[in-house]
Amino acid sequence: MSPTSAAVVESPWPRSEPPGLTPDSEQIQLRESLRGLLGKHSDIDQVRVVTATGPGYSPDLWRTLVDEMSVTSLAVPEPYGGLGYGTAELAVVLEECGRGLVCEPVYSSAVLGTQALLAAPDAEGNPLPEVLAGDLLATVSALDSTTDDLRAVPGPRGWLVDGTVTHLIGGGSADIVVASAAAADGLRLFALRPAENAERRERRVLDPTRRQADLTVHECPAVALTAPDTTAAVRRRLHDLATLALACENTGIIDRLLELTVEYAGTRQQFGRPIGSFQAVKHRLADLLVSLERARSASRYAAALYAEDPDSARLAVAVAGAVCTDAAVHAAGEAVQLHGGVGFTWEHAAHSYFRRVLGNEAAQGDARTHRARIAALIGV
CATH class of the missing domain: 2.40.110.10 (Butyryl-CoA Dehydrogenase, subunit A, domain 2)
Known part of the structure; x- marks a missing residue:
């Protein structure tokens, strides 16, 4: 093997399967525990009640997420009071929060807030300990x-x-x-x-x-x-983290919307048959499943790379932003339409997810914005 070909083989980028890409037993257990908790305390009716009153979230559920699920300290290094995990575990949390349409400040405080404060963890007066404890948002x-x-x-x-x-x-x-x-x-x-x-x-x-x-x-x-002299680099890493976080959340939203739509298509009768038995509906549901798997692959790959080195993950994050945004908008629209007349009412759960998807798009940019970043990163 020539020296040139050896260098190509040993190059760390791109990588087909970075460490953390395949869920391990701890991540699976984390997902199951969080899904069970949110299924009990954060269904769509509960979400709508708490968002209409007070601070817009449930302080009791937030306390539970901090104390029992360690959402604030999960990806914080142990020397600063965290558990020492990384973005692969945060991706699991954010996917489940997307599925449950969580309104508690997981994205804003537990993810972005803590990681931003880690830019200077030893600075005098840094409120990182109080934020990790969930006492400050x-x-x-x-x-x-x-x-x-x-x-x-x-x-x-x-x-x-x-x-x-x-x-x-x-x-x-x-x-x-x-x-x-x-x-x-x-x-x-x-x-x-x-x-x-x-x-x-x-x-x-x-x-x-x-x-x-x-x-x-x-x-x-x-x-x-x-x-x-360090502001630009820190801002860039945090911006990538925000894009990655919403990509993971969108993946969870797609998963839940597909689940709701498949359930409805299996029970809604038309012409004496479940509508899910019609070929046209089957094809649209199959397309949603493909979109989900594309989004899941893109977001998890980006999370695994970001855990190793945020700077080398920029392209993967931009790809995840584009893929997951496109897929989530598509899934939300299909869920509304495939639920028929009831799906077009604002009271239906699909519309709450649809609003979150559009809000995520506004927060971190639409698919075109992410594709422009991809083009800039690869020099097109």
Whole structure:
């Protein structure tokens, strides 16, 4: 074998099966436990009740997810109080949260919030321990946003931040907000602790199970998580993580929508036969299954690569974003149509999933946006 061919064989990219791609016994047990818990405490009727009142989620279920399922500490290194697992395990959690249409702040706080605070885990005043304990809720501003207007200045006891940050997922109840602010020496990522008198304005959004708010602060105490020369890299990794997280969530949504639709097609009678026995319906359900498997393969592959090295997983994450977004939008539309007249009512469960899919698309970009990233990454 020539030296050139040997180099190609030994090259770590692309990899057909990175470690963590195939679910192990712990991941299977995690999935079963979480599905059982959410099936008991987070069915569609319960979700709709809690999203219409209070903070928009169930504090009791959130406490259970933190204490019994360790959603906040699962992918945090052991030296910082975590369990030391990675994004492959987070992918399992997010898939199940998608299936259950979970409105608790798993995506915003347990995933993005904790990982953002890990950018500077030893920084004085970093609220990571309280966020891991579930006592404080964190959220992260859109990492590619150009609409945020924050300015940071050093004060006698640390940094102070002024300005407005918009479209914060869970911003109405967040205790910690991670956002970028312009300092004298450049752009930095900060963890803000908004005071009780900070101005919060709830936004009207399509998906009521994932509230958003705008936040205006004045001389807000903050902890610097990055230096100007590291901000871009940290933001890029967190943006990829957000894309990956919603790809996994969309995979779980497709799984649940297919399950609901197959069940309906097997019981709904037309012309004396279940509609699932008609060839046209069978083909559409088969196409949904293919979409599910494509999404599952793309999201799990990206999660396995991200666990090894976030920077080398950028292409896989962009592919997962495109594939899973396309598949989820397709599955939601098919679920509504194949449920017939009842599926077109807003009260049907399919519409709640449809809204979440569109909300995810707005949060991290549609399939065209992800394909543009793919083209840029491969130099097309």
